[in-house]
Amino acid sequence: MPKAGSGLSLDGDRIPMWLVLELTYRCPLHCAWCNNPLDFDNYRNELSTEEWKRVLREARAMGSLQLGFSGGEPLLREDLEELVGEADGLGFYTNLITSGIGLSRERLQVLKAKGLKQIQLSLQSSDRAITDSLVGAKAFDAKLAAAREIKRHGFPMVLNVPICRQNIEQTEEILKLAEEIGVDYLEFANIQYYNWALLNRSEFLPTREQIAMAEAAVARTRARLGKKMTIYFVIPDYFDERPKACMNGWGAIHLTIAPDGSALPCQEARVIPGLEFPSVRDAPLAWIWHESPVFNEFRGDSWMKEPCRSCPEKEQDFGGCRCQAYLLTGNAANTDPVCAKSPQHHLVVDAVAEAVAPGRRHRPIVMRRRDSINTAFMGCGG
């Protein structure tokens, strides 16, 4: 999933500069916008410590530089500290992407000693009740305590706030809270609609008016704080006329390894049927990255159809997101329908209109839980 701050100013030279290790899909929270697969519980066959270390060595040898330890909740892996130490020793810039649940003072001390460089903590609201209801657990107090400990240990900190209709109007309060904590980077990441978030799309899409208000609050705070806190505000691509430059292009700089060792061009790529994702258990990472069919499927632009093929902007956005193209149009090689040039752009326009239609019947939000939905129809991932 592209992040506001991940615009690498490197061409990459076909190097997987940005490596994300999804250490586990286990998580104490139940966020209804989770980008983990719907059948996350089928991925219990997690790589061992030694297997993860081998992935780290192989990736570093290929020139990987930025490393995200993600999940699920990576703190549920008891070998996290050991893996951070290994990665730091190899020369990675190590990022921990966490809910903060389980991030004790003791673990922070060890992570610091092992060379962890920065921590990205998620927070859903400045309000306890709203946070706890959005994540389906009593989490607010633990997250706030974690935030303060992170700063006490001197880590650079990104506070990541997934934005939806339920919390977007608290932008002002969230900005104040982040300032008070001493956050270095505040990232308002509008929810992107894949997996769990797509199930709940009509309940989460904000209105244009809400987005404008939030942007105004961000602008006021930027003017007041200057460089003290960097604030990213990514508007949801559904409200845009052009697609995001998803992953800087398929197989260009991003490489994600799922808990079971599957190598993915992006975290969502398994939603596209018919692709075979090789496992680091079965093949060398360099072969997977350079040679495997799946990493070449949408690499470059030879796969493009019209209107992308002849579009002067194809070098800027690479046709948008392959996963979104599949999820909304049924064909991953289509233009991302977020683009106003897409013949299926109405699918996005209609989704926004439906979400804000007056008198619409609201649906219950589906929380990320093993038994929330029937995933028996899905291919087993693990």
Added chain:
Amino acid sequence: MTENSTVAAGDVPQLNPLYLLRWEEPQQAHVMLYPEGVVKLNETAAAILLLCDGQRTAADIVADLNSRYTDADVSAGVYRFLETSHAKGWIRIKS
């Protein structure tokens, strides 16, 4: 931005502590690493930033580089780069 990005001769620039500047062998270049980002530096950019140690003044940095690159006076280029770096938040001016 509320801060002024001009850099004077007596200013003491210092790398932003959020940034890690180091040689990256596979890229054969210096890179700056920070949360969720990488900047690959060309040789002169790296030479300037490596001197932003919180000790040297901007004038010291210019003098140092002038002694190494003798073809032309680097002064204008160095100040311009320091100002850009300051605006981007890569360096801070020590007060």
